[in-house]
Amino acid sequence: MAPPQAVPVIDISQLDDPHSLADAIKDTLASTGFLFVTGHGLEHQAERMFDISERFFRDETDDEKLRCAYSENKGYTRFSQEVLDPTRPAPDLKEGFNTAHIQLGENGNPPVPSQPLPNLLQQHAAELAAFQHACFSICQRLLQAFAVALDLPVDFFTSQHHAGPDSRSILRFLHYPAIPAGATVDPNRAGAHTDYGSLTCLFQREDGGEGLQILPSTEPLEGGRWRDVGMVRGAMLVNVGDAIELWSGANFKSTLHRVVLPTPLPPTGVPERFSIAWFNQPSPQASLRTCVPVSTISPEDRERMARKGVEPGKDVTADAHLEARLKSTYKLAK
Protein backbone atom coordinates (compact mmCIF):
# COMPACT_ATOMS: atom_id res chain seq x y z
CA MET A 1 0.00 0.00 0.00
CA ALA A 2 1.33 3.47 -0.88
CA PRO A 3 2.18 5.61 2.19
CA PRO A 4 -0.34 8.38 2.93
CA GLN A 5 0.48 11.58 1.10
CA ALA A 6 2.09 14.17 3.40
CA VAL A 7 0.18 17.04 1.79
CA PRO A 8 -3.46 16.71 0.65
CA VAL A 9 -4.70 18.00 -2.71
CA ILE A 10 -7.81 20.22 -2.74
CA ASP A 11 -9.59 21.39 -5.88
CA ILE A 12 -11.02 24.84 -5.09
CA SER A 13 -12.70 25.44 -8.46
CA GLN A 14 -16.17 24.64 -7.04
CA LEU A 15 -15.59 25.94 -3.50
CA ASP A 16 -16.79 29.48 -4.09
CA ASP A 17 -18.19 30.29 -0.69
CA PRO A 18 -15.88 30.62 2.34
CA HIS A 19 -17.85 28.04 4.34
CA SER A 20 -17.36 25.14 1.92
CA LEU A 21 -13.71 26.15 1.46
CA ALA A 22 -13.24 26.28 5.25
CA ASP A 23 -14.69 22.77 5.61
CA ALA A 24 -12.33 21.46 2.94
CA ILE A 25 -9.12 22.93 4.37
CA LYS A 26 -9.45 23.23 8.13
CA ASP A 27 -8.07 19.77 9.00
CA THR A 28 -4.89 20.26 7.02
CA LEU A 29 -4.41 23.78 8.40
CA ALA A 30 -4.55 22.28 11.88
CA SER A 31 -2.14 19.41 11.14
CA THR A 32 0.70 20.67 8.90
CA GLY A 33 -0.65 23.92 7.42
CA PHE A 34 0.42 22.66 3.96
CA LEU A 35 -1.97 21.90 1.09
CA PHE A 36 -1.85 21.56 -2.67
CA VAL A 37 -4.50 23.70 -4.32
CA THR A 38 -5.74 22.89 -7.82
CA GLY A 39 -8.44 24.69 -9.80
CA HIS A 40 -6.95 28.07 -8.77
CA GLY A 41 -6.98 29.54 -12.29
CA LEU A 42 -3.36 30.83 -12.24
CA GLU A 43 -1.83 27.96 -14.25
CA HIS A 44 -1.18 29.96 -17.41
CA GLN A 45 0.16 33.03 -15.60
CA ALA A 46 2.44 30.84 -13.48
CA GLU A 47 3.93 29.28 -16.63
CA ARG A 48 4.66 32.78 -17.96
CA MET A 49 6.33 33.67 -14.65
CA PHE A 50 8.59 30.61 -14.97
CA ASP A 51 9.58 31.71 -18.50
CA ILE A 52 10.47 35.18 -17.24
CA SER A 53 12.29 33.83 -14.18
CA GLU A 54 14.33 31.39 -16.24
CA ARG A 55 15.36 34.10 -18.71
CA PHE A 56 16.24 36.43 -15.84
CA PHE A 57 18.53 33.95 -14.04
CA ARG A 58 20.12 32.66 -17.27
CA ASP A 59 20.47 35.77 -19.42
CA GLU A 60 20.59 38.84 -17.18
CA THR A 61 24.12 40.15 -16.65
CA ASP A 62 25.74 39.92 -13.20
CA ASP A 63 26.21 43.69 -13.19
CA GLU A 64 22.52 44.23 -13.74
CA LYS A 65 21.55 41.66 -11.09
CA LEU A 66 23.94 43.26 -8.60
CA ARG A 67 22.70 46.78 -9.40
CA CYS A 68 19.46 45.55 -7.79
CA ALA A 69 21.11 43.68 -4.89
CA TYR A 70 19.09 42.63 -1.84
CA SER A 71 18.15 45.31 0.65
CA GLU A 72 15.10 45.59 2.96
CA ASN A 73 13.74 42.24 1.75
CA LYS A 74 13.73 43.33 -1.91
CA GLY A 75 16.07 42.55 -4.79
CA TYR A 76 18.66 40.00 -5.80
CA THR A 77 20.28 37.46 -3.45
CA ARG A 78 23.46 35.93 -4.88
CA PHE A 79 24.13 32.19 -5.08
CA SER A 80 25.10 30.98 -1.58
CA GLN A 81 24.30 34.34 0.03
CA GLU A 82 21.35 33.19 2.08
CA VAL A 83 21.44 30.98 5.17
CA LEU A 84 17.86 29.97 5.97
CA ASP A 85 18.94 27.59 8.73
CA PRO A 86 21.62 29.38 10.76
CA THR A 87 22.37 26.19 12.76
CA ARG A 88 23.95 24.63 9.66
CA PRO A 89 27.42 25.56 8.45
CA ALA A 90 26.61 25.57 4.73
CA PRO A 91 24.73 28.40 2.97
CA ASP A 92 21.77 27.71 0.67
CA LEU A 93 22.59 26.52 -2.87
CA LYS A 94 20.33 29.04 -4.59
CA GLU A 95 19.93 32.55 -5.95
CA GLY A 96 16.75 34.59 -5.81
CA PHE A 97 14.96 37.80 -6.67
CA ASN A 98 12.33 39.45 -4.45
CA THR A 99 9.87 41.82 -6.09
CA ALA A 100 7.71 44.00 -3.85
CA HIS A 101 4.46 45.63 -4.95
CA ILE A 102 4.39 47.02 -8.50
CA GLN A 103 1.80 49.73 -9.01
CA LEU A 104 -0.05 49.35 -12.32
CA GLY A 105 0.31 52.51 -14.42
CA GLU A 106 -2.85 54.53 -15.00
CA ASN A 107 -4.01 55.99 -18.33
CA GLY A 108 -1.53 53.93 -20.33
CA ASN A 109 1.47 54.94 -18.17
CA PRO A 110 4.10 52.26 -17.43
CA PRO A 111 3.86 50.31 -14.15
CA VAL A 112 5.74 51.75 -11.16
CA PRO A 113 7.83 49.27 -9.14
CA SER A 114 8.71 50.10 -5.51
CA GLN A 115 12.40 49.16 -6.04
CA PRO A 116 14.98 49.16 -8.86
CA LEU A 117 14.19 46.26 -11.21
CA PRO A 118 16.77 44.64 -13.52
CA ASN A 119 16.09 45.36 -17.23
CA LEU A 120 14.74 41.92 -17.94
CA LEU A 121 12.16 42.10 -15.14
CA GLN A 122 11.31 45.76 -15.84
CA GLN A 123 10.26 44.74 -19.36
CA HIS A 124 7.67 42.41 -17.82
CA ALA A 125 6.62 44.67 -14.93
CA ALA A 126 2.95 44.75 -16.01
CA GLU A 127 2.77 40.95 -16.09
CA LEU A 128 4.53 40.66 -12.74
CA ALA A 129 2.06 43.17 -11.28
CA ALA A 130 -0.90 41.19 -12.64
CA PHE A 131 0.48 37.98 -11.14
CA GLN A 132 1.05 39.68 -7.76
CA HIS A 133 -2.54 40.86 -7.87
CA ALA A 134 -3.86 37.39 -8.76
CA CYS A 135 -1.89 35.79 -5.91
CA PHE A 136 -3.13 38.44 -3.46
CA SER A 137 -6.75 37.81 -4.53
CA ILE A 138 -6.51 34.07 -4.06
CA CYS A 139 -4.93 34.59 -0.64
CA GLN A 140 -7.84 36.87 0.34
CA ARG A 141 -10.22 34.08 -0.67
CA LEU A 142 -8.29 31.56 1.44
CA LEU A 143 -8.06 33.98 4.37
CA GLN A 144 -11.85 34.31 4.41
CA ALA A 145 -12.03 30.54 4.82
CA PHE A 146 -9.34 30.68 7.57
CA ALA A 147 -11.55 33.11 9.53
CA VAL A 148 -14.67 30.98 9.07
CA ALA A 149 -12.77 27.87 10.22
CA LEU A 150 -11.94 29.70 13.47
CA ASP A 151 -15.53 30.97 13.94
CA LEU A 152 -14.38 34.55 13.39
CA PRO A 153 -16.14 37.16 11.24
CA VAL A 154 -15.48 36.29 7.59
CA ASP A 155 -13.41 39.47 7.01
CA PHE A 156 -11.34 39.11 10.21
CA PHE A 157 -8.07 38.43 8.34
CA THR A 158 -8.82 39.96 4.94
CA SER A 159 -9.54 43.39 6.44
CA GLN A 160 -5.97 43.33 7.79
CA HIS A 161 -4.34 42.68 4.43
CA HIS A 162 -4.08 45.09 1.55
CA ALA A 163 -2.25 45.44 -1.73
CA GLY A 164 -0.47 48.74 -2.36
CA PRO A 165 2.89 50.49 -2.37
CA ASP A 166 3.44 49.96 1.38
CA SER A 167 2.40 46.27 1.32
CA ARG A 168 5.15 43.93 2.56
CA SER A 169 4.10 41.01 0.35
CA ILE A 170 6.84 39.68 -1.93
CA LEU A 171 6.93 37.77 -5.22
CA ARG A 172 10.08 35.69 -5.17
CA PHE A 173 11.81 33.91 -8.05
CA LEU A 174 14.19 31.14 -6.97
CA HIS A 175 16.85 29.28 -8.92
CA TYR A 176 18.79 26.30 -7.60
CA PRO A 177 21.60 25.62 -10.10
CA ALA A 178 22.22 22.11 -11.41
CA ILE A 179 24.67 19.96 -9.44
CA PRO A 180 27.18 18.28 -11.77
CA ALA A 181 27.95 14.57 -11.59
CA GLY A 182 30.58 13.75 -8.99
CA ALA A 183 30.33 17.09 -7.14
CA THR A 184 30.87 17.18 -3.38
CA VAL A 185 28.26 19.53 -1.93
CA ASP A 186 26.20 19.93 1.22
CA PRO A 187 22.73 18.48 0.48
CA ASN A 188 21.16 21.75 1.64
CA ARG A 189 19.49 23.55 -1.27
CA ALA A 190 17.38 25.65 1.11
CA GLY A 191 17.84 25.25 4.88
CA ALA A 192 15.05 24.31 7.29
CA HIS A 193 12.82 27.28 8.14
CA THR A 194 9.24 28.39 8.59
CA ASP A 195 7.79 31.24 6.53
CA TYR A 196 7.03 34.36 8.48
CA GLY A 197 4.05 35.94 6.71
CA SER A 198 0.41 34.98 6.75
CA LEU A 199 0.58 32.45 3.94
CA THR A 200 2.81 31.41 1.07
CA CYS A 201 1.80 30.21 -2.40
CA LEU A 202 4.57 28.16 -3.97
CA PHE A 203 4.74 27.15 -7.63
CA GLN A 204 7.08 24.31 -8.60
CA ARG A 205 7.85 23.10 -12.08
CA GLU A 206 7.53 19.46 -12.94
CA ASP A 207 10.91 19.28 -14.63
CA GLY A 208 12.54 21.32 -11.90
CA GLY A 209 13.65 18.54 -9.60
CA GLU A 210 11.93 17.54 -6.38
CA GLY A 211 13.38 17.89 -2.91
CA LEU A 212 10.93 19.99 -0.90
CA GLN A 213 10.27 18.36 2.48
CA ILE A 214 8.29 19.16 5.64
CA LEU A 215 8.83 18.20 9.27
CA PRO A 216 5.37 17.96 10.90
CA SER A 217 5.25 19.53 14.37
CA THR A 218 4.54 16.09 15.87
CA GLU A 219 8.08 14.99 14.88
CA PRO A 220 11.10 15.71 17.12
CA LEU A 221 13.45 18.41 15.82
CA GLU A 222 16.46 16.13 16.14
CA GLY A 223 16.11 12.90 14.19
CA GLY A 224 12.46 13.51 13.20
CA ARG A 225 11.19 12.01 9.91
CA TRP A 226 11.04 14.58 7.12
CA ARG A 227 8.26 13.93 4.57
CA ASP A 228 8.59 14.53 0.83
CA VAL A 229 6.04 17.05 -0.39
CA GLY A 230 6.31 15.91 -4.02
CA MET A 231 4.69 17.67 -6.91
CA VAL A 232 1.14 17.81 -8.29
CA ARG A 233 0.62 18.90 -11.89
CA GLY A 234 -0.74 22.45 -12.13
CA ALA A 235 -1.11 22.77 -8.36
CA MET A 236 -0.07 25.65 -6.19
CA LEU A 237 1.32 24.64 -2.82
CA VAL A 238 -0.12 26.77 -0.02
CA ASN A 239 1.35 26.93 3.47
CA VAL A 240 0.57 28.78 6.65
CA GLY A 241 3.24 31.20 7.90
CA ASP A 242 4.21 32.33 11.40
CA ALA A 243 1.89 35.35 11.41
CA ILE A 244 -1.19 33.14 11.06
CA GLU A 245 0.18 30.61 13.52
CA LEU A 246 0.51 33.40 16.08
CA TRP A 247 -2.81 35.01 15.17
CA SER A 248 -4.67 31.68 15.36
CA GLY A 249 -2.98 30.61 18.61
CA ALA A 250 -1.36 27.68 16.73
CA ASN A 251 -4.76 26.35 15.65
CA PHE A 252 -3.12 26.62 12.22
CA LYS A 253 0.45 25.39 12.01
CA SER A 254 3.47 27.04 10.40
CA THR A 255 5.55 23.98 9.61
CA LEU A 256 9.31 23.63 9.12
CA HIS A 257 10.32 22.93 5.54
CA ARG A 258 13.51 22.70 3.47
CA VAL A 259 14.78 21.78 0.01
CA VAL A 260 17.38 18.98 -0.15
CA LEU A 261 19.41 17.20 -2.78
CA PRO A 262 19.05 13.42 -3.03
CA THR A 263 21.66 11.52 -1.01
CA PRO A 264 23.73 9.94 -2.35
CA LEU A 265 23.84 12.22 -5.38
CA PRO A 266 22.82 10.30 -8.53
CA PRO A 267 25.79 9.54 -10.81
CA THR A 268 24.24 11.78 -13.49
CA GLY A 269 24.09 14.83 -11.18
CA VAL A 270 20.90 16.78 -10.34
CA PRO A 271 19.00 19.13 -12.68
CA GLU A 272 18.46 22.78 -11.80
CA ARG A 273 15.30 23.73 -9.95
CA PHE A 274 13.13 26.81 -10.38
CA SER A 275 10.39 27.76 -7.94
CA ILE A 276 8.23 30.84 -7.46
CA ALA A 277 6.83 31.94 -4.12
CA TRP A 278 4.26 34.56 -3.23
CA PHE A 279 4.78 35.59 0.39
CA ASN A 280 1.49 37.14 1.49
CA GLN A 281 1.95 39.58 4.35
CA PRO A 282 -0.55 41.28 6.66
CA SER A 283 -0.75 45.09 6.46
CA PRO A 284 2.23 46.64 8.31
CA GLN A 285 0.18 48.04 11.21
CA ALA A 286 -2.14 45.01 11.62
CA SER A 287 -2.12 43.64 15.18
CA LEU A 288 -1.25 39.94 15.37
CA ARG A 289 -2.74 39.57 18.85
CA THR A 290 -3.83 35.94 19.23
CA CYS A 291 -7.55 35.68 18.53
CA VAL A 292 -8.31 32.63 20.72
CA PRO A 293 -7.88 32.42 24.51
CA VAL A 294 -4.14 32.00 25.11
CA SER A 295 -4.92 29.43 27.84
CA THR A 296 -6.17 27.05 25.12
CA ILE A 297 -2.72 26.82 23.46
CA SER A 298 -0.94 23.56 24.31
CA PRO A 299 2.48 23.66 26.05
CA GLU A 300 4.05 22.01 22.96
CA ASP A 301 2.68 24.68 20.67
CA ARG A 302 3.82 27.43 23.04
CA GLU A 303 7.30 25.95 23.08
CA ARG A 304 7.44 25.79 19.28
CA MET A 305 6.25 29.39 19.07
CA ALA A 306 8.77 30.51 21.69
CA ARG A 307 11.59 28.97 19.63
CA LYS A 308 10.61 31.34 16.82
CA GLY A 309 10.64 34.27 19.26
CA VAL A 310 6.85 34.48 19.12
CA GLU A 311 4.76 35.13 22.23
CA PRO A 312 1.01 34.50 22.00
CA GLY A 313 -1.20 37.17 23.55
CA LYS A 314 1.36 39.93 23.04
CA ASP A 315 0.23 42.94 21.04
CA VAL A 316 2.70 42.92 18.16
CA THR A 317 2.26 44.63 14.79
CA ALA A 318 2.82 42.66 11.60
CA ASP A 319 5.73 44.96 10.74
CA ALA A 320 7.51 44.45 14.08
CA HIS A 321 6.99 40.69 13.76
CA LEU A 322 8.32 40.67 10.18
CA GLU A 323 11.41 42.69 11.16
CA ALA A 324 12.20 40.29 13.99
CA ARG A 325 11.70 37.20 11.81
CA LEU A 326 13.77 38.61 8.94
CA LYS A 327 16.62 39.28 11.36
CA SER A 328 16.56 35.84 12.94
CA THR A 329 15.61 33.62 9.97
CA TYR A 330 17.13 35.21 6.91
CA LYS A 331 20.76 35.41 7.95
CA LEU A 332 22.89 36.39 4.99
CA ALA A 333 26.31 34.86 4.42
CA LYS A 334 29.19 37.30 3.98
Ligand SMILES: O=C(O)CCC(=O)C(=O)O
Ligand atom coordinates in the same frame (compact mmCIF):
# COMPACT_ATOMS: atom_id res chain seq x y z
O1 LIG B 1 12.01 26.58 -3.45
C1 LIG B 1 11.22 25.99 -2.75
O2 LIG B 1 10.61 25.03 -3.15
C2 LIG B 1 10.94 26.44 -1.33
C3 LIG B 1 11.40 27.83 -1.03
C4 LIG B 1 10.99 28.30 0.35
O3 LIG B 1 10.52 27.56 1.15
C5 LIG B 1 11.15 29.73 0.70
O4 LIG B 1 11.80 30.49 -0.05
O5 LIG B 1 10.61 30.14 1.75
Ligand SMILES: [Fe+2]
Ligand atom coordinates in the same frame (compact mmCIF):
# COMPACT_ATOMS: atom_id res chain seq x y z
FE1 LIG C 1 9.67 28.66 2.80
